[in-house]
Amino acid sequence: MNSSQHKVDFKATQAEFTSYIRNPDTQPCPEGIKPERMQMYRELCFNNVESFLSSNFPVLRKITSDSQWQQLAQDFFANHPSTTPYFSEIPEEFIVYLQQERVAGANDYPFMLELAHYEWVEMALSIAQEDIVEPKINQISDLTQTLSISPLAWVLAYQFPVHKISPDYLPLQAPEHPSYLAVYRNQEDQVNFIELAQMSYFLLHTLQEQQAISIADCLSQILPDDSAESLENSAIEAIQQFVDKQVILID
Structure with a gap:
């Protein structure tokens, strides 16, 4: 056979x-x-x-x-x-x-893709292989210092406020303004999110697009040319808060 x-x-x-x-x-x-x-x-x-x-x-x-x-x-x-x-x-x-x-x-739901993406980001960051090295500098001292965004921080913009979605909040139309978020993992391996104001979003987005930039150059890109000193001080304060949360790193 x-x-x-x-x-x-x-x-x-x-x-x-x-x-x-x-x-x-x-x-x-x-x-x-x-x-x-x-x-x-x-x-x-x-x-x-x-x-x-x-x-x-x-x-x-x-x-x-x-x-x-x-x-x-x-x-x-x-x-x-x-x-x-x-x-x-x-x-x-x-x-x-x-x-x-x-x-x-x-x-x-009209927000299904955005909600799923947001939930996926949380999972992806929780298992990401990158680590944050203990920073040698964690305080802003002058505007020549170089900033970079943490490899474990994602800057996101959604039409819907996905971080608020729940059985009690199911919007069928997107709000007038988008939702800006930063999702990040800290040195304790905790994944957190921050709801961002528009200026903070532009700040982090600028750092996300450029691997390293001085504080002075960063401010020049996110602030108007004729911005008041108080606005610049607010931006520097915001940068320090992101440094404290390990979203921004000072090199």
Whole structure:
């Protein structure tokens, strides 16, 4: 007997296996495997993904009904072509799905993508590999000192106030002004956020765009040419507060 008759196309079988696990309603059960066993595999895989989404997007999960959440998780599980085998990277894949692939339903919140991104940022910072070295200088002494933003600080702008979203606050329209936030991890590995005034946002955004800049140059970029001394002093005070929180580093 020709042994080639017994060869199995493992890639094809694997594709059939995973296609059925993703969406058993539209894909046939692989030949030679009992449907009950395939259902067990499917429940195991889906429940792992759904549990990971729930734990990493707790606010989104809390404000979404059980049926809507199951539909959202199933749509992601069935249709998103993940590019990573690591569970820790599933949240980022979910952001890609919401941003590029999700066909918004009538019950989708208009802030869903922004809220998910905000929750992902908190998770990403909590597991980031970078560390903050104990600064040698933590007080502003003159305007020639060089500033840089912490590698564990992200400066964000959202149309919706995502940091306030809760079951009691579900805005259907974006406010007139955006929400500016800094999310950061300190030396105690605590992830915190700060709601920023517009000037503070421009300050941190300027530092984010430039790896290192003197305090004087920074002030010249964020303040009007004819700004009063009191405004400059307020900006310097804001910089010191960010230094105290380890959002800004003095080199």
